[in-house]
Amino acid sequence: MSKASEIDIVSVSKIYGNTTAVHAISLKIPAGSYCCLLGPSGCGKSSTLRMIAGHESISRGDVRLGNTVVTDFPPAKRGTAMMFQSYALFPHLDLIDNVAFSLKMKGVEKEERRAKALEMLKLMQMEGYANRRPAQLSGGQQQRVALARALITDPEALLLDEPLSALDPFLKIRMRAELKKLQKTLGITFVHVTHSQEEAMALADLVVVMNDGRIEQAAPPREVFERPATAFVARFMGDHNVLSGRAVSSEDGKVVMEVPEGLKFAVHGDPQDVGAPVDIGIRTDRVRIEPASSAGLGFNGVVSNIEYRGASVKITVLGAGSDDFTVIVGDSSFYAKPVAVGDAVSLSWAEEDVILLGRVTA
Numbered sequence: 391m392s393k394a395s396e397i398d399i400v401s402v403s404k405i406y407g408n409t410t411a412v413h414a415i416s417l418k419i420p421a422g423s424y425c426c427l428l429g430p431s432g433c434g435k436s437s438t439l440r441m442i443a444g445h446e447s448i449s450r451g452d453v454r455l456g457n458t459v460v461t462d463f464p465p466a467k468r469g470t471a472m473m474f475q476s477y478a479l480f481p482h483l484d485l486i487d488n489v490a491f492s493l494k495m496k497g498v499e500k501e502e503r504r505a506k507a508l509e510m511l512k513l514m515q516m517e518g519y520a521n522r523r524p525a526q527l528s529g530g531q532q533q534r535v536a537l538a539r540a541l542i543t544d545p546e547a548l549l550l551d552e553p554l555s556a557l558d559p560f561l562k563i564r565m566r567a568e569l570k571k572l573q574k575t576l577g578i579t580f581v582h583v584t585h586s587q588e589e590a591m592a593l594a595d596l597v598v599v600m601n602d603g604r605i606e607q608a609a610p611p612r613e614v615f616e617r618p619a620t621a622f623v624a625r626f627m628g629d630h631n632v633l634s635g636r637a638v639s640s641e642d643g644k645v646v647m648e649v650p651e652g653l654k655f656a657v658h659g660d661p662q663d664v665g666a667p668v669d670i671g672i673r674t675d676r677v678r679i680e681p682a683s684s685a686g687l688g689f690n691g692v693v694s695n696i697e698y699r700g701a702s703v704k705i706t707v708l709g710a711g712s713d714d715f716t717v718i719v720g721d722s723s724f725y726a727k728p729v730a731v732g733d734a735v736s737l738s739w740a741e742e743d744v745i746l747l748g749r750v751t752a
Contacts, residue, residue, distance in 0.1 A: 395455045425595065427600060445472065471548055475556070479532060484521050485507075485521070489535060529561065570593055599627075618630055620750055633711065634668070635647040637668045640664065656744075657745065662746075681738060691710065693731050693732060704718055
């Protein structure tokens with residue numbers, strides 16, 4: 391396979407008429423890494439992927455693959471290959487001819503391209519199905535064929551647009567492991583679009599969280615999980631509660647913010663102007679059902695919902711201006727001291743489990 395290339399996205403925008411789908415984003419994807427573009431529908435992640443591939447024109451900015459600016463190159467000249475969500479296999483061709491199709495378009499001799507196609511099918515453990523048609527395959531098998539077809543062009547980067555979305559939950563988990571193993575084996579750069587937080591965390595070396603055409607955070611999975619950069623990332627990843635208010639004091643590395651209901655909360659972080667909007671994040675699995683030991687590190691609320699999740703229990707609490715403040719406790723801890731919907735509870739957390747969240751500027 392070709393050596394992997396770094397992908398450098400430089401102030402790239404995509405504008406459709408009066409609508410800006412992607413707002414001047416800049417991102418470096420290291421060579422040989424697995425990058426997931428993550429976010430809700432309509433956040434600009436697929437448009438970004440298609441601009442890297444050359445299937446979507448760039449309104450402003452540049453894309454560089456390795457040392458080459460490929461902004462104006464057609465898809466076939468970029469050194470990338472794209473695997474589409476639908477797989478887009480030709481129903482009338484057998485698997486060898488499906489996989490070899492791009493080589494046929496390049497004028498490669500029949501024997502050579504079929505030999506290379508068989509080699510790619512072997513890589514995907516699909517050589518035993520070489521003479522079958524796509525309709526005779528399962529969803530997971532079709533995905534492997536689509537991967538083989540993308541990889542036969544010997545790309546420097548493989549671009550995947552929601553490749554697991556059509557698979558059932560059990561197959562998704564299996565194919566996740568196979569994609570990660572394949573990326574490590576080939577050593578090329580993978581860029582994978584998904585709206586699944588779990589999928590991105592399981593696969594990526596670099597998670598890029600997008601919202602409204604902007605990058606909210608680009609970091610390794612553990613950093614995104616433990617230190618979300620913004621309130622959007624904290625809410626979207628689902629592992630932090632977010633409380634929003636205004637700064638009332640900021641000194642000695644500690645910010646005190648007040649929510650509209652009048653409660654005050656303390657957090658360590660950079661100085662904030664008094665009156666400035668402030669968001670704080672509190673880990674859902676670090677909240678305790680017990681009175682706070684110091685000011686600004688807890689509140690009293692009312693239990694509104696309880697969900698049993700096997701190893702853990704999710705408790706939702708109304709209070710501090712939030713109608714979905716979440717507490718995740720282990721099942722044994724919950725049943726040792728159970729609470730019920732409608733119960734008044736005191737919640738608390740430690741100083742190290744609350745973070746000051748940043749804001750994305752337009």
